[in-house]
Amino acid sequence: MSEKAQSRDAGVLVIGLGRFGAAIAATLERLGRDVLAVEKDPALVQQWSSRLPVVEADATNPEALEQLGAEDFPVAVVGVGSYLEASVLITGNLVDMEMPQIWAKAISGEHGRILRRIGAHHVVYPEYDAGQRVAHMVSGRMLDYIEMEDGFAIVKMRPPRETQGFTLAESKIRQRYGITIIGVKPPGEPFEYATPDTRIGGDDLLIVSGDSGLLEKFAHRP
Template structure:
C-alpha cells in the first residue's frame, strides 16, 4: 500500500507515474481502466477506502471531470506500450471498465494478460463479450446491467428487501419474517428442516445485529438475514 500523500497528481504522464511506482511496496495496487459509470464507481470507492488506485482514461472530457478527484492518467490502454509506460505490470489487480467498445475492451484485457497481471476483472455487456474476455484470460467477468436487473427483479417480485447471489444459486437475502415465525424461537420454528434455509442473523429495531442461535426469538418488526438456495429462499419469503 502506498503513502497516499505522494500519490500521482491527476493528469500526470504515464512515464512520470511509472517512475513513481518503482519499488517492491508499490505492487499491490488496483489499476482501473475506463471512467464510465462502472469504472468511476469502482475507482472512487477504492480511493475512498484508502486503496492504492490509479485510473486510466482516454476521453479528455472524462479526464477533466475526474481531475483532482482521483489519481488519474490520460492514456490509451488499448496500446500495450502505453500500459507499460504507466507501470501497469506492477499492479496486483486491474479492472477493465470499458464496455461501450467491445474491441477496445478485448484489446485492453489482452494487453493485461500479456503483462501477466495477477487478477483481471473485466466488464462485459453481453454473453458473447463475456465469453471472449474469459477465453483470452480475464480472471473475473462481471455483467453489471444483467446482475442489477436480476437483483431488482427478485426485490420487486416478492418480500425480499435485499438479495445477493453468491455463486451456483447460493444466495443471501434480507427479509421480513413470515407470520408463522413471529413470537417463536428459531428452535421452535425449525426453519432449516422445514424450508431448507438458514437464518444467519436477526436485526431488531434499535438493537444491534446479532447472529442467530436456536434461542433467538423472532418478532414481527425484525429483519432476517437468511442464506440458502435462491429457489428455497423465494418460497420461504413468499409465505404470509
C-alpha cells in the same frame, strides 16, 4: 521488487471511467485503497482529476500501459464494456503483462466468453446482475439479494408472519424450508448471529442463506 511495486501491492488499476469504472474507482479510493484510473477521454479525465489519481492514456496500446507502470499493480479492472474491440484489446494487453487478477466488464454472454477465453480471471455483467437483483427484491419481501454460485444466495428480508414471536428452534425454519437464518437485526440494535434461542420479532431484519429457489418460496410466505 522495486519500491514502486511494493507501494502498490494492494493497489488497483481501473481502466475506463464510465459509470461502472468510476463507481469502482471512487469506492476503492474512499476505502483507502491505492487506485490509479486510466481514461482516454480528456473530458472524463478532467471531470475526475480532482477526486482520483487519473492518467489520460489509451490502454489499447500496450506501450501506454507499460509507461504508466501497469505491471506494478496486482489487480486491474477493465471498465470499458460498450466498445467490444477496445475491451478485448485492453484485456489482452493485461494478460500479456501477466496481470495477477483481471476483472472485466461484459455487456453480453458472448462478450463475456471472449474475455474469459483470452484470459480474464473474473467477468462481471453489471446490468444483468443489477436487473436480476432488483427482480428478486420487487417480487417479495426481500430487501437485498446477492446470488453467489450454483444457485446459492444470501438475502436480507422481513420475517414471514408465521415466524414472528418464535425462536428459531421453535419455528424449525431450516427443517421446514431448507434455508438458514444467519443473523437477525432488531430495530435500533446491532446485528446478532442467529442461535437456536434467537427470537424473531415482526420488525426484525433477517439475513438468510440457501438455495435461491427455496429462498424465494420462504420470502413469499405470508
